[in-house]
Amino acid sequence: MELAPHPVIPRKKPVLVCILDGWGENPVKDGFNACHVAKTPTMDSLAAKGSAYYRSVLAHGPAVGLPTDQDMGNSEVGHNALGAGKIIAQGASLVDIALEKKSIFQDAGWQYVKPAFEANTLHIITLLSSGGVHSRYDQLKGLMQGAVADGCKMLRLHVLTDGRDVPDGTCHEYMSTLVKDLATLEGCDAKVASGGGRMKVTMDRYEADWGMVERGWKAHVLGEAPNKFKDPIEALKKLKEGGDSDQYLEPFVIVDEEGKAVGTVEDDDAVVIANFRADRVVEISKAFEYPDFKDFDRVRFPKVKFAGLMQYDGDLKLPANYLVPPPLIERTSGEVLAANGLKTFACSETQKFGHVTFFWNGNRSGYFNENLETYVEIPSDNVPFNQAPLMKAREITAAGKEALRSGKYDVVRVNYANPDMVGHTGDLQATIAACEECDACVKELLDLVDELGGMYLVTADHGNADDMVQRNKKNEPLTGEDGAPLPLTSHTLAPVPVAIGGPALPATVKFRDDLPKAGLANVTATYINLMGYEAPAEMEPSLIAAN
Ligand SMILES: O=C(O)[C@@H](CO)OP(=O)(O)O
Ligand SMILES: [Mn+2]
Ligand SMILES: [Mn+2]
Structure with a gap:
């Protein structure tokens, strides 16, 4: 499991991996797409860097080991793929x-x-x-x-x-x-x-x-x-x-x-x-x-x-x-990093804590090496989340910043629950607020990565907030008997964004353009590359290449 150094990307701490839970890159951009309607200057600025640094990847169906193309993504299969770098036939x-x-x-x-x-x-x-x-x-x-x-x-x-x-x-x-x-x-x-x-x-x-x-x-x-x-x-x-x-x-x-x-x-x-x-x-x-x-x-x-x-x-x-028998998810990135003595920090609030630890690590509740992994859980409130759409994003940001600043970790991984948990309530306005909060928090993390001279990868695990209305086959919003839009509480089939950057990213490193069908499993090798290593050959190919 020994990782070879990346030929171009230096091993330069810290690398931030940030997951916006339930933030889809939905092609339908109307008033029911909360990610689109929300004021999101940070995500907009990442997208504005163009296809060399911003793209989308598949997060549903066979790309994440689900039976059909009609199967929306979810946190389990999404984080399994992100953590393992493999497409695993799921439960x-x-x-x-x-x-x-x-x-x-x-x-x-x-x-x-x-x-x-x-x-x-x-x-x-x-x-x-x-x-x-x-x-x-x-x-x-x-x-x-x-x-x-x-x-x-x-x-x-x-x-x-x-x-x-x-x-x-x-x-x-x-x-x-x-x-x-x-x-x-x-x-x-x-x-x-x-x-x-x-x-x-x-x-x-x-x-x-x-x-x-x-x-x-x-x-x-x-x-x-x-x-x-x-x-x-x-x-x-x-x-x-x-x-x-x-x-x-x-x-x-x-x-x-x-x-x-x-x-x-x-x-x-x-x-x-x-x-x-x-x-x-x-x-x-x-x-x-x-x-x-x-x-x-x-x-x-x-x-x-x-x-x-x-x-x-x-x-x-x-x-x-x-x-x-459950899917056997072996040699996940968590295990590989630990085997190479690399230090990981992972944090989310309760509702998503197991997503960035348990699911990320292939459905294992323990550590690979407790000396190398720090897992921080911020307690979630027990309320309907449209009543508190900011959730614990500030606390997660503070913990992530402290971890980045500490210089102790090779990779700092955080998951923001807001777009997903608020999206599930079907409350459009609250979900817009959730996306705006998330965006503001990502900015704080990216600013710090800039200051520290690191690198970042921002992505999501599946869609949800990107569509808040039920639709007919022509994608037109459906209304109930009272004429009000029928809320969509579920995840979506949308792909998700992946953005990379940071001062330490060599100018020659960009997204490849020959992987149009890439999915979440391709993100794993990408973040291992950003950490300064070649990814194991058994993982799905990295999204980036140096020219
Ligand atoms: O809340 C959950 O259990 C699922 C939806 O059923 O959402 P997620 O996959 O995002 O955890
Ligand atoms: Mn999720
Ligand atoms: Mn969800």
Whole structure:
């Protein structure tokens, strides 16, 4: 893994790698493109340097290991690619293949849960949508059908409504489809048992709010929630009357005529999580898997056969049982830099902290070499982010500047959460403010890189803020019955910008023009070059060359 010195670029500290989470370079530049509408003098000045120093790269679909060109990018696959420099077949693709070949039903994880099917209940916990970021409905359906074919007599679904990877208000459609499909599972008593909105129940990440997971545990396992309904479609109807978006629905439990929860989790049951993406199911997995779990009081800890659709954390081997082996992401840039004694500083706020560490490092929660890596997490606020669109960008900037100034690090990596997290709220004005804040913070970092005589690479992991409205096939904005634009809460298919520069960048070094289809994985070799090294040959080619 020894890195050879770059023939032209000197090893000159510091190098800044800055990721604007959810900042797409969308070809549609109208009033709903928050990155475009926002006043962004810094990003504009980078773009104005022209194609030798500013370009876009693909951040969605096969370029980041997703099944099709219709799959928008996301933070997991984006940061995996940025960190690894390779295009890796991702969870969504691997599950597709395993279902297609039916090998999923032969492999060890399924064999582990299957013995529960005859006399006990199979519980499936899942994000209920076809978003393709954390889960997909067709895969859920395949799992349910496979379970029934293998003798499952009692199936209970615990569903998290989406409205984030798919438009708000679609939870009814997914629930109706699910209820219809459950009714077709012959010989199986199949019901929805509990649920809630993905940003309220179960799917917390990076320990931002364990209360979410506790609410999920109570609803899914104990059958307790303030909202009890006899019918899941009725449940959503009533909960939506409160005005909450699909993402933020309160937890609910489905009860029988006597008011008893229809699907509590009991000893000897099987529990499967049908999400392929890790970050938002690591916490609930710990609650099911760890006997000495202390992050909230579980009240009851049923002895179940627990499996993830994938293994979510390779370092922790969590969960021990899983249906599909996760992508093997090896020899990431983090590992290579550590092996060469190079020092890394990485920082973001809680919501994105694992993105610049865990995902960047190939879904590993530990360090490669703790003496060489410094990871700083700025605690995120637990608020709907359109109410606080500046988020913790100032604090991240301050930490990044201190790291740059310290002279201790070969590379300083920061991620700004604003364009993505505020973009997900569908609030255009707040997202414009988020982009402006981000731009102002990037300026501070770049000014310091100038002062210190370093180099920078500014990029993003996928689009989001660059389109805030749902559109028809002709790209025209859609409006609701009241004539108001229908907000887009999801990521986009847009490519993302990559900008390089800084006083230490030799004048002969420029972006190549022979890689028009380059994607995020090409950024890795580029930043390793800026650090003064040739990138490992197995990585996707660098975007730059010296003439
Ligand atoms: O919030 C999340 O979980 C996803 C969207 O589902 O966003 P990101 O990939 O940017 O983390
Ligand atoms: Mn992201
Ligand atoms: Mn996002």
